Amino acid sequence: MASISPSIAVEAAVPGVAEIRANVVRRRRWDIVFAVVGFLATSVGVVTLLALFVDLVMDGYHRLTPDFFLSFPSRRAAEAGILSAWVGTCLVMMVTAAIGVPLAVSAGIYLEEYAPRNWVTTLIEINVSNLAAVPSIVYGLLALGLFVYALGFGQSILSAGLTLALMIMPVVVVATREAVRAVPHTIREAAYAVGATRWQATRDHVLPYSIPGIATGVIIGLARAIGETAPLITIGALTFIAYLPDPPISTKPPFVSFDWLWSGFTVLPIQMFNWVSRPGTAFHANAAAAGIVIVVLTLAMNGFAIYLRYRLRKRITW
Amino acid sequence: MSAVVTAVPFATQSVSADPKVKSRIRGLNFYYGNLQALKNIDMVVYEHAVTALIGPSGCGKSTLLRCFNRMHDLTPHTRYEGEIRLYPDDVNIVSSDIDPIEVRMRISMVFQKPNPFPKSIYENVAYGLRVRGVKARSELDGRVEAALRGAALWEEVKDRLEEPGTALSGGQQQRLCIARALATDPEIVLFDEPTSALDPIATASIEDLIISMAGSVTILIVTHNMQQAARVSSYTAFMYLGELVEYGPTTELFTRPRHQRTSDYLTGRFG
Ligand SMILES: Nc1ncnc2c1ncn2[C@@H]1O[C@H](COP(=O)(O)OP(=O)(O)O)[C@@H](O)[C@H]1O
Ligand SMILES: [Mg+2]
Numbered sequence: 001m002a003s004i005s006p007s008i009a010v011e012a013a014v015p016g017v018a019e020i021r022a023n024v025v026r027r028r029r030w031d032i033v034f035a036v037v038g039f040l041a042t043s044v045g046v047v048t049l050l051a052l053f054v055d056l057v058m059d060g061y062h063r064l065t066p067d068f069f070l071s072f073p074s075r076r077a078a079e080a081g082i083l084s085a086w087v088g089t090c091l092v093m094m095v096t097a098a099i100g101v102p103l104a105v106s107a108g109i110y111l112e113e114y115a116p117r118n119w120v121t122t123l124i125e126i127n128v129s130n131l132a133a134v135p136s137i138v139y140g141l142l143a144l145g146l147f148v149y150a151l152g153f154g155q156s157i158l159s160a161g162l163t164l165a166l167m168i169m170p171v172v173v174v175a176t177r178e179a180v181r182a183v184p185h186t187i188r189e190a191a192y193a194v195g196a197t198r199w200q201a202t203r204d205h206v207l208p209y210s211i212p213g214i215a216t217g218v219i220i221g222l223a224r225a226i227g228e229t230a231p232l233i234t235i236g237a238l239t240f241i242a243y244l245p246d247p248p249i250s251t252k253p254p255f256v257s258f259d260w261l262w263s264g265f266t267v268l269p270i271q272m273f274n275w276v277s278r279p280g281t282a283f284h285a286n287a288a289a290a291g292i293v294i295v296v297l298t299l300a301m302n303g304f305a306i307y308l309r310y311r312l313r314k315r316i317t318w
Numbered sequence: 319m320s321a322v323v324t325a326v327p328f329a330t331q332s333v334s335a336d337p338k339v340k341s342r343i344r345g346l347n348f349y350y351g352n353l354q355a356l357k358n359i360d361m362v363v364y365e366h367a368v369t370a371l372i373g374p375s376g377c378g379k380s381t382l383l384r385c386f387n388r389m390h391d392l393t394p395h396t397r398y399e400g401e402i403r404l405y406p407d408d409v410n411i412v413s414s415d416i417d418p419i420e421v422r423m424r425i426s427m428v429f430q431k432p433n434p435f436p437k438s439i440y441e442n443v444a445y446g447l448r449v450r451g452v453k454a455r456s457e458l459d460g461r462v463e464a465a466l467r468g469a470a471l472w473e474e475v476k477d478r479l480e481e482p483g484t485a486l487s488g489g490q491q492q493r494l495c496i497a498r499a500l501a502t503d504p505e506i507v508l509f510d511e512p513t514s515a516l517d518p519i520a521t522a523s524i525e526d527l528i529i530s531m532a533g534s535v536t537i538l539i540v541t542h543n544m545q546q547a548a549r550v551s552s553y554t555a556f557m558y559l560g561e562l563v564e565y566g567p568t569t570e571l572f573t574r575p576r577h578q579r580t581s582d583y584l585t586g587r588f589g
Pocket of ligand 2: 323540
């Protein structure tokens with residue numbers, strides 16, 4: 001068989017190649033060093049969270065019975081539960097979301113789509129980003145003066161919800177602006193070019209396409225609010241509550257009631273704080289159990305935010 | 319200057335003997351802040367004809383085109399001076415007395431990169447009607463079909479109108495955008511380099527479409543491709559550094575350019 005393969009000259013060693021190899025090995029070493037350092041640095045966060053959670057679980061796991069969720073607090077640690085606390089947390093979060101989300105989303109959209117670029121807008125923008133850095137206790141003081149006394153809402157679920165709504169606003173405003181900014185300019189042009197008004201372009205395109213990003217911001221904001229203690233203690237959350245607020249839905253007309261808004265309340269982290277500050281390990285087990293519930297709730301919300309972002313983003317392609 | 323003739327393969331559209339004027343630009347200046355992008359433009363746009371805007375990149379073609387649908391109103395610190403009069407009612411569409419939305423309801427636009435909404439094919443085409451308040455399903459159905467036929471896309475998509483417009487191929491997406499621009503029965507359709515993001519086959523089909531549309535609608539098209547201008551347009555305007563250097567029937571401009579700059583550009587001496 002006549003082959004047309006060219007002849008290849010093979011040499012055992014080429015001068016210079018050994019040097020190249022040594023050079024590569026020397027430089028590679030630093031790659032490995034940084035990879036190890038980086039991995040250790042990353043592990044600090046994960047290991048700490050894991051250690052905390054394992055500690056909580058060991059202390060509180062045996063208290064996580066159905067009764068724990070269905071009982072009011074009690075003087076006897078073994079009979080105490082978190083019923084009023086988790087119901088309070090749910091109701092406060094409802095108010096926070098119902099008030100905070102529309103306000104923050106409107107503000108974010110206004111700043112991105114409508115606001116003229118001038119010094120007033122710049123001032124508002126600086127203010128909003130600074131609000132995110134204000135310690136939560138300061139929100140509590142503001143709310144005590146404004147909602148509890150000046151507006152006369154009292155030490156109620158309404159006051160608590162409004163306080164936390166203010167607190168999550170900066171997070172949601174920033175998330176909204178980022179999501180809105182990610183909508184390509186060409187999409188807005190397409191809408192305007194067929195005669196849409198600014199509001200139509202916003203309502204029909206910019207807002208719907210930003211929902212994944214906004215929802216992520218909302219959930220992260222709420223997950224932060226769910227663990228807040230200081231501002232709610234400031235406005236006078238109770239630490240021992242053995243009743244539930246009026247139910248929002250009833251079987252009698254008019255079927256919905258807003259009396260619960262004016263009710264006194266407690267929330268999960270405050271209940272936990274209360275138990276931690278008592279002497280005796282029995283109550284500490286209750287605190288650990290409440291802690292597990294809060295951590296699981298927060299992680300679940302963050303997980304859901306990640307899932308939402310992933311799912312909804314995949315459906316929108318430009 | 320006869321070398322120019324051989325540089326371009328011709329299939330130029332005919333110029334009618336007594337063309338009607340659709341729009342007249344008079345003393346138009348346009349500014350981005352302090353930068354004057356258009357300088358004292360005078361030009362007419364003939365009805366039911368294709369008019370091409372050519373010239374080197376950055377000469378102001380897109381800027382001139384976007385004056386026609388007041389797209390610049392969306393950019394802060396921009397300013398129009400002079401007139402673009404639209405006939406038959408003889409209004410100055412760049413006057414601040416005229417709402418830009420009114421102008422965009424009469425003059426629609428197809429962009430450089432296909433930009434369908436991430437919605438269904440049907441909703442993409444219907445959107446211009448929806449913003450006007452058209453709700454009746456029968457009217458929407460009829461006009462969506464007519465627009466898709468007008469954009470030579472109906473046969474390809476009639477069985478999947480509910481699928482997302484973004485799932486179509488690039489050429490189909492651009493025809494979808496043309497359908498969206500046609501659905502509202504515009505008087506003028508503006509094209510800004512509509513084939514620059516497309517492959518040669520999709521480009522040819524868009525060019526055929528533009529030629530076929532010209533019977534019923536006035537077309538202004540920006541292109542940096544001289545062959546394309548020669549193929550689709552009846553009139554061509556050559557711009558340079560924000561000025562209109564030369565304007566006339568495409569055949570004349572390409573075969574007997576009156577200005578040295580035009581002939582230099584056509585022969586590829588710069589651009
Ligand atoms: N949004 C803008 N702001 C400032 N200058 C711009 C803007 N858009 C275009 N220009 C300038 O205006 C001139 C004309 O641009 P354009 O009309 O896009 O050119 P062409 O479409 O012919 O390539 C260029 O000098 C460009 O830099
Ligand atoms: Mg351009």
